[in-house]
Amino acid sequence: FDSSVSFSGKYKGQRLIEVGSGPTIHSIISACEYFQEIVQSDFADNNRKEIVKWLKNDWYPIIQHVCAIEGKNRNHSTRPFDVEVNLRQRVKQVLKCDVRLENPFHPHNIDPAECVITSLCLEAACKDLETYRKALRGVATLVRPGGILVMVGVLGQTFYYVNEKRFSCLILSKPNIESILENLGFTIHEFNILPARCFILNKKSR
Numbered sequence: 478f479d480s481s482v483s484f485s486g487k488y489k490g491q492r493l494i495e496v497g498s499g500p501t502i503h504s505i506i507s508a509c510e511y512f513q514e515i516v517q518s519d520f521a522d523n524n525r526k527e528i529v530k531w532l533k534n535d536w537y538p539i540i541q542h543v544c545a546i547e548g549k550n551r552n553h554s555t556r557p558f559d560v561e562v563n564l565r566q567r568v569k570q571v572l573k574c575d576v577r578l579e580n581p582f583h584p585h586n587i588d589p590a591e592c593v594i595t596s597l598c599l600e601a602a603c604k605d606l607e608t609y610r611k612a613l614r615g616v617a618t619l620v621r622p623g624g625i626l627v628m629v630g631v632l633g634q635t636f637y638y639v640n641e642k643r644f645s646c647l648i649l650s651k652p653n654i655e656s657i658l659e660n661l662g663f664t665i666h667e668f669n670i671l672p673a674r675c676f677i678l679n680k681k682s683r
């Protein structure tokens with residue numbers, strides 16, 4: 478899970494909202510130690526169902542993996558088992574969201590949070606830069622004044638696959654994202670660009 482987000486305690490608070498979680502919990506594993514209440518969300522019903530299922534089922538290997546990356550499995554108080562228990566308790570809601578709406582949680586009004594995470598969602602949801610800008614404006618309304626927005630995204634990509642299904646992806650550049658965020662009143666603390674890893678997978682012949 479290259480897109481998992483790592484928290485070290487520099488940022489903490491009462492609430493964290495994740496926008497466009499997909500069917501997964503990997504983006505919030507690291508954060509659950511630092512935020513008391515977590516709201517996850519996605520547009521797709523099946524993705525939200527998968528998260529709700531997880532609240533009863535097993536993502537332990539993924540939690541172990543994230544803890545290993547962070548070296549946490551050497552620390553007794555945050556070993557993977559504890560992280561899992563913590564995370565299950567802290568995910569309070571799994572809601573429908575649509576980032577193309579001015580209020581992504583319409584018709585619900587969600588209190589803004591100290592931290593909002595969105596990973597690989599906006600470029601998947603938006604077909605052009607103007608839609609992306611509006612979506613980011615909507616996501617920004619979920620961040621409390623003084624709070625942080627953590628975005629994981631991909632630059633210069635036009636499509637991606639989930640199994641054999643192809644999805645479109647909006648081409649983004651660093652200057653595009655920086656100028657939209659600055660116009661929305663954000664100060665950018667970190668902008669890390671990591672080299673993409675390319676996986677070439679060979680399907681077994683029968």
Ligand SMILES: C[S@@+](CC[C@H](N)C(=O)[O-])C[C@H]1O[C@@H](n2cnc3c(N)ncnc32)[C@H](O)[C@@H]1O
Pocket residue numbers: 480496497498499500501504519520521524574575576577595596597598599601602
């Ligand atoms: C590439 S996946 C990323 C999932 C996860 N956040 C991750 O990092 O692995 C894109 C996600 O965006 C969601 N999505 C697509 N359009 C959306 C929309 N209009 N509003 C909210 N989520 C949307 C999809 O359902 C999907 O779960």
